[in-house]
Amino acid sequence: MGGSSDTGAARVDELISELRMLRDARGVSYRELAARVTEQRIDAGANPAAARVPHTTISDAFRLGRRRLNAGLVAEIVEALGEDPAAVALWRARVAAAVAAGSSAAPEPRLETPTPEQPVPASDGLSWGRLVALIVAGVLLNSTGKFVNPLLGDVFFFDMVGTALVAILGGPWAAAAVGVVFIVVELLKGQVVAAVFSVTMVSAGLVWGFGATRFRLAATLPRFLALSAFVAVVTSSIAVPITVFYLGGSTDRGLDGLRDLVIGMTGVHTEVAISIVNATISLIDKVIVGAIAYGVAVLVRRALRPAPRLGA
Template structure:
């Protein structure tokens, strides 16, 4: 009798969630088979083998059955992600189900629950002032380290946005942009106006990387590198006018050969600078993205930090 009462209470807790989930699916006009196919694709995109990623449409359909005494929080999140496409919304649903079941948010997933989020780089959830200061300071130091190594690399690659990318992966777009803003301030305090102008590109980079991660493009290395390529294009669009207008078209000494080659090919100064900057920026931002992704993964691997501090950003 007592067990039946508990089952009824659990069913009541989950019924409202299941009903909202049903309405969401019907509003999107997605069948159970298509939904299962989308979830499978999501899992494969996040590195799961096809055989492991596959989920039956009957398993998906069962989630929408009313009167349930149990509900798989992670599978619900995958369904919402497949329907809505937003990682933050999916995480909110997962947390709701976990709370309804009186489960801790990081409970061990079942085989069907293993999916995209198992490979998602975490973001800061408990954004305490001390944690924000530590994260932003670390980002600034990483950027400064990259800028220090730039001359040692022949002034060819910048590697001065690793910290921005790491903060974007862990803390989101606005903290990543804050790293850029503070770097501008630091350059101005050093009376390096040119450096401050170029540091503005860090703000754009932080926003693009951060929002890319929020849209699910930080789940795997290839996807994050794709966002990094977009960052390269955006930062070049800002850096080229600065080079032409503030530095009179003079590129770093390490880029002279490529710049001269483009000019010999008949390109004018603007096009030559654009081609030089974009070519180097693409390689630089992809390398930067790879380094940042690795650092963020290492941070995720820190046992106590991973369990007590870092969770996917809602």
């Protein structure tokens, strides 16, 4: 009897450890998880008042040392973390099997004091080490894009793949930090114009990040591409005034040729031509960048996802 109980408790702890790793990979806080689970229940037809789940209930599901675990709640949590229906069903079955293995155990005492997380999270689930590594990786990816773009005619930008990736994996503030670091680096290099335009990275990081974490717009590729299109509108609304008022309408890039082409074909004012060109190129650029970042994020999450146990 004791052996069965110990086995069941050990299996529950294993599942909770995997669940912690999954949440850590997604970078979602307990409060955000609670909001997502509540939203899922409402979408399924539950009464809003009855659907609400406290964040303490969610955090309690991640507490090690439990003998029992609610399979339905775990399934809801896993779904809220972006897993597909097959993975959700597998989690539900594994939790039910683990609880059944320890069903002969004595009732678990209710602990009101939550067990502290390990390690101390830096930003809604990511450790400080992972957060810093993620931001550095984002800066390097953006730098790669700025290097490749001139080789392609210097028309597009391709300088925000890292920002979009960090937004998906680390959230809005980590993504905005990528832009801030980029501004500092450009200023240290004496590239004032590049530093001014890097302000768009900060705004893009916030929009991508809040869209991905708060509104779940990174749950599918079409949603994230739509979000990326909105990012293009936001960044273009910042870049156009900088181009017109700070640079006098000339960027010394391939965009100037497109600007002149639009003026020659339509006869519109320079400011209008700049707006048309920037908005169009930005839209194409951000959608491509969003698709690349989404694909990389999927690969990273798969690499961080715990491997399923044989016989589970």
